Amino acid sequence: MADLKALAEAIIKGDQNAAVDITRAALDEGTSAESVLDNGLIAGMDVVGARFKKNEIYIPEVLIAARAMKMSMEILEPELAKAGVKPVGKFLIGTVQGDLHDIGKNLVAMMLKGAGFEVVDLGVDVGPEKFVEQAKAADVQLVGMSTLLTTTMPGIEKTLKALKAAGVSAKIMIGGAPVTQAYADRIGADGYSPDAASAVDIAKTFVA
Ligand code: B1M
Numbered sequence: 001m002a003d004l005k006a007l008a009e010a011i012i013k014g015d016q017n018a019a020v021d022i023t024r025a026a027l028d029e030g031t032s033a034e035s036v037l038d039n040g041l042i043a044g045m046d047v048v049g050a051r052f053k054k055n056e057i058y059i060p061e062v063l064i065a066a067r068a069m070k071m072s073m074e075i076l077e078p079e080l081a082k083a084g085v086k087p088v089g090k091f092l093i094g095t096v097q098g099d100l101h102d103i104g105k106n107l108v109a110m111m112l113k114g115a116g117f118e119v120v121d122l123g124v125d126v127g128p129e130k131f132v133e134q135a136k137a138a139d140v141q142l143v144g145m146s147t148l149l150t151t152t153m154p155g156i157e158k159t160l161k162a163l164k165a166a167g168v169s170a171k172i173m174i175g176g177a178p179v180t181q182a183y184a185d186r187i188g189a190d191g192y193s194p195d196a197a198s199a200v201d202i203a204k205t206f207v208a
Contacts, residue, residue, distance in 0.1 A: 002026030004039040007072070011044025011114075012062030016071045024070040036152035037116065041069050041076070045114025049065035049197035053055035059107065062196070066110035075111065080166035092135050093144040094122030096155035097103070101148035104176060107196040108144065115200045117142075135168045142203055143168070147176040157187045165182070171206040175199060 002025050010018035026036045048065045051057045056098050091112050095105050102124045109119045120138045123132060135143050143163060156174050163172065173191040174184055184192035190206070193199040 002029050002031050002036075002104075004036065004043070005033070007036065007040030008044035008047065011041055011065055011068050012047050014061065014068045014159075019072045020075065020163050023075050027075070027079060033076050033083050034085045037080065037085070038075055041072055042114065042116055045069055045111065048180075049111055049115070049200055053195065053197040057158065059103075062107060062111070066114060069114050088116035089115045089118070089142060089203065090120065090138060090140040091142040091144060091203060092122065092131070092138055092140040093130060093146070094126035095124040095166040095176075096145050096147045096159060097125055097127040098147050098155060098159070099147045099152040100124045101146075101176075104148065104196070105144075105146035108146065111140045111196040111200045112203060115204065116201075117203065118148040126159075128159040131155075131159045132162050132166045132168060135163060135170055136166070140170050141207055142173060143170045144173045144175070144199070145176075146202045147179065150178045151177070153178055153183070156183075156189070160187055160189060173199060173202060 002022060007019060007022040010022060023036055048062055052062050093105060093109050095102055109121050112119050122134055145159055147153055147156060160172055171190040174189045175193050181192045191202040193202050
């Protein structure tokens with residue numbers, strides 16, 4: 001019987017070969033894709049998120065774990081689709097207009113995927129129009145914006161206003177080094193988080 005605890009451990013350690021081997025073995029043995037996802041990948045990424053939040057591990061370890069998770073997900077995704085397993089929620093994310101920083105945004109996206117969200121990543125330098133168009137097209141429950149520059153921070157408020165004006169009802173989450181809870185409150189964002197692990201915790205509350 002496939003050892004999903006060992007799979008979670010492989011994710012935590014970022015051992016992509018072990019993660020891929022155990023994922024394949026579990027599916028070959030008839031373990032459901034959903035169980036592999038919940039008890040292997042998500043269980044592992046939950047631990048990674050918790051350790052990252054407590055500063056027990058740092059960005060490189062999270063990226064390595066996320067890479068192992070991504071490799072396993074590539075095997076798992078077709079099986080999940082066949083089984084009709086729905087993602088926890090759909091999250092649209094991007095770095096706002098004028099800003100090319102994406103390391104933090106990518107980390108948030110990876111952790112969300114690790115928690116079972118479907119993530120539509122618009123990349124960097126994303127204008128309000130594109131956020132609106134894609135939020136509607138992808139019919140997402142959550143829209144996330146990231147920025148690292150004080151000069152591009154107003155892009156968050158501009159995009160938020162454009163989303164509201166277009167009637168997008170998705171919850172709006174924001175983050176990035178210069179962003180604060182006070183700023184989020186002032187512009188009327190639904191959620192703010194200072195790091196990727198807390199972003200996942202907040203996102204989960206919106207789809208619970
Ligand atoms: Co730039 N840069 N940079 N840079 N850069 C900073 C941000 C800066 C603080 C450096 C400095 O001066 N000390 C400064 C900004 C100053 C300011 O505005 N207050 C700065 C500047 C000025 C610039 C340029 C203007 C430099 C120039 O060209 N003169 C230029 C701007 C280009 C542009 O965007 N138009 C520029 C360019 C670059 C590089 C391209 C060289 C590179 C980016 C590479 C890339 O991202 N692919 C770069 C980098 C790497 C940095 C630093 C060194 C590191 C940023 C980073 O990745 N941090 C940064 C200085 C520093 O922070 N020490 C700096 C790690 C990352 C994991 O953290 O993104 O904060 P962070 O994400 C965290 C949280 O904020 C949160 O979770 C993440 C993980 O826990 N989070 C969210 C992020 N998004 C979230 C969204 C959420 C929730 C949480 O919900 C949706």
